[in-house]
Amino acid sequence: MKIVRYSDIQATPFEGGAAKGVAGRVVIGKNDGAMNFCMRVFEILPGGHTPKHSHDWEHEIFVHSGEGEIFYRDAWNSIEAGYAVFMPPKEEHQIRNSGADTLVFVCCIPSGAPEL
Amino acid sequence: MKIVRYSDIQATPFEGGAAKGVAGRVVIGKNDGAMNFCMRVFEILPGGHTPKHSHDWEHEIFVHSGEGEIFYRDAWNSIEAGYAVFMPPKEEHQIRNSGADTLVFVCCIPSGAPEL
Numbered sequence: 001m002k003i004v005r006y007s008d009i010q011a012t013p014f015e016g017g018a019a020k021g022v023a024g025r026v027v028i029g030k031n032d033g034a035m036n037f038c039m040r041v042f043e044i045l046p047g048g049h050t051p052k053h054s055h056d057w058e059h060e061i062f063v064h065s066g067e068g069e070i071f072y073r074d075a076w077n078s079i080e081a082g083y084a085v086f087m088p089p090k091e092e093h094q095i096r097n098s099g100a101d102t103l104v105f106v107c108c109i110p111s112g113a114p115e116l
Numbered sequence: 117m118k119i120v121r122y123s124d125i126q127a128t129p130f131e132g133g134a135a136k137g138v139a140g141r142v143v144i145g146k147n148d149g150a151m152n153f154c155m156r157v158f159e160i161l162p163g164g165h166t167p168k169h170s171h172d173w174e175h176e177i178f179v180h181s182g183e184g185e186i187f188y189r190d191a192w193n194s195i196e197a198g199y200a201v202f203m204p205p206k207e208e209h210q211i212r213n214s215g216a217d218t219l220v221f222v223c224c225i226p227s228g229a230p231e232l
Contacts, residue, residue, distance in 0.1 A: 001188045001209075002202040003195065006178075027200035028176045034202055036226040037153040039176045041200070060144045060155045062122075062222045064180055064198070072117045079119060082180070084143035084157070086118040086150055093117075106178045108224055110152040 002032050006041040012116055014050070021048020021097070029115045037108050038115045042095075044068065044103040049096035057113040059093075061085040062106040067099030079105075118148050122157040128232055130166075137164020137213070143222075145231045153224050154231050158211075160184065160219040165212035173229040175209070177201040178222040183215030195221075 004027060011023035021044055028039040041064070044050070052071060061070075063083045069076040070085060071094040078098075079085060087093050097103040109115075120143060127139035137160055144155040157180070160166070168187060177186075179199045185192040186201060187210040194214075195201060203209050213219040225231075 001186075001193075001204065001207065003186070003193055003199060005199050007198060027178070028202040032202050033204060034174065034176060036174070037176065037224065039178065039200060039224065041178070058150065058152070060150060060153065060224065062143070062155065062157070062178065062180070064178070070117075070119070077117075077119055082123060083119060083121050084155060086144040086148050088117065088149055091117065106222060108153065108155065108176065 002028065018051035021045030022050055024116050026115045030111065035111060037110050039106060039108050040116060041104065041106055044095065044097040046097050046100055050094055052092060052094035054090055054092040055113070056089050057110050058089050059085070059087040060108040061087065064104040064106060066097060066101045066103035068095055068097045068103040070095050118144065134167035137161030138166055140232050142231045146227065151227060153226050155222060155224050156232060157220065157222055160211065160213040162213050162216055166210055168208060168210035170206055170208040171229070172205050173226050174205050175201070175203040176224040177203065180220040180222060182213060182217045182219035184211055184213045184219040186211050
């Protein structure tokens with residue numbers, strides 16, 4: 001078993017290019033013996049955003065805290081703490097923080113995809 | 117894409133037997149086109165607990181709110197909002213609410229396991 005407070009894991013910052021104010025952590029991954037899927041936790045600072053991008057794998061997202069928006073098929077959709085989002089494979093998407101506090105969300109991906 | 121506030125999904129109560137004060141929801145599952153893994157959200161009321169049980173699949177858990185304890189190999193381990201837990205397959209485990217508020221956690225499982 002592994003028990004960890006997500007914020008105790010060293011964050012990997014994503015800055016520059018099309019990312020702004022994003023930090024990611026693998027909280028459960030292949031190094032823990034998780035063979036089927038991987039759990040990451042991302043923080044986005046107010047005003048920050050992920051790149052707009054697509055890939056061959058899905059996301060299963062749960063918003064832990066904060067407020068934001070997620071882009072999908074030419075529209076921005078509001079998300080906040082307590083929301084779950086399923087982003088199917090190959091769909092262009094982007095997440096941005098539209099609130100005053102850090103946006104924190106869990107984002108799970110299948111094994112085989114890059115963990116971070 | 118699916119966006120849903122977890123609490124807007126009809127909960128399935130687990131009461132009687134070895135469960136007390138537990139409600140579960142599939143927030144992302146096979147009916148949404150999620151082919152690799154499934155995301156559920158569980159609520160446990162103060163004083164409540166899951167059954168002590170084991171199965172052939174792993175759990176990847178993220179605690180959204182509240183405080184509790186998770187049983188693993190003859191010991192209880194504290195968990196609270198912001199904690200991630202990887203419970204490997206075949207290990208006996210149990211989760212109980214040790215706080216005054218509802219314990220809410222995300223629990224992901226691989227496809228093929230019963231979703232709820």
